[in-house]
Amino acid sequence: MIIRQVVNSIFRSCSYIVSRDQQSWLIDCGDVDQILPLIDGTLCGVMLTHAHFDHIYGLNTLLSLFPSMPVYTSKAGLDGLLDDKMNFSRYYGDPLVLEKPGNVRTVNDGTTIDLMNGIQAKAVFTPGHSPCCVTWIIGDAVFTGDSYIPGVKTVANIPHSDKHMAAQSESAIRQLAEHRAIYPGHAPAL
């Protein structure tokens, strides 16, 4: 399994491409023009860590290129994809509402998805930064989105966030990540 990172132009959010045997999956969708060249073989689907603007802004473009591609998120994530106020895009002058909600597959806490030969992704709900946050475990890799960024205080003072839940989620992720590598939702500022 190969993991490639894209540092997106908006807020240095990170997208990740997980590939094996000419099949790829995307985690969060920012700059499509940066993501496309890094896809090995077929792009099978997208998993979202959460539905904040900086992690989803490339989705409509991506779905216009791959019209049948599934997008995995929590039920609260779907709500965010359909509401430019909830996903904050309205406040950045680029209101975004998902144009193809039929592509969304909602997951529950603990849901597993078969990605490719022998590799599964497990959804672990880690609310706090946002109610919709999902941490994805794929093999020895943990994709935390904004629920846990090592060395950075988890943002939990924005609309719909919850400080107490964020702290609980953070300690759950630390445990999960004890013998795994963390792939966070933002790259350090230069």
Ligand SMILES: [Zn+2]
């Ligand atoms: Zn966020």
